[in-house]
Amino acid sequence: MRALLIGAVGALTIAASIPTRAEPVPTLLRDWTRLNGLCRGGSGDDPRTPTALP
Numbered sequence: 001m002r003a004l005l006i007g008a009v010g011a012l013t014i015a016a017s018i019p020t021r022a023e024p025v026p027t028l029l030r031d032w033t034r035l036n037g038l039c040r041g042g043s044g045d046d047p048r049t050p051t052a053l054p
Contacts, residue, residue: 038048
């Protein structure tokens with residue numbers, strides 16, 4: 001049990017030190033709004049629908 005606890009603490013320590021790269025929220029909202037507008041209401045057989053995917 002002690003080894004499991006030490007391993008879990010070690011894994012969390014390593015995971016916490018990995019830098020994350022998040023895009024700014026306004027950029028994500030802009031992209032989501034644009035892509036949602038392209039996809040919404042698109043027919044599955046319309047050739048423009050798949051091109052709206054990132």
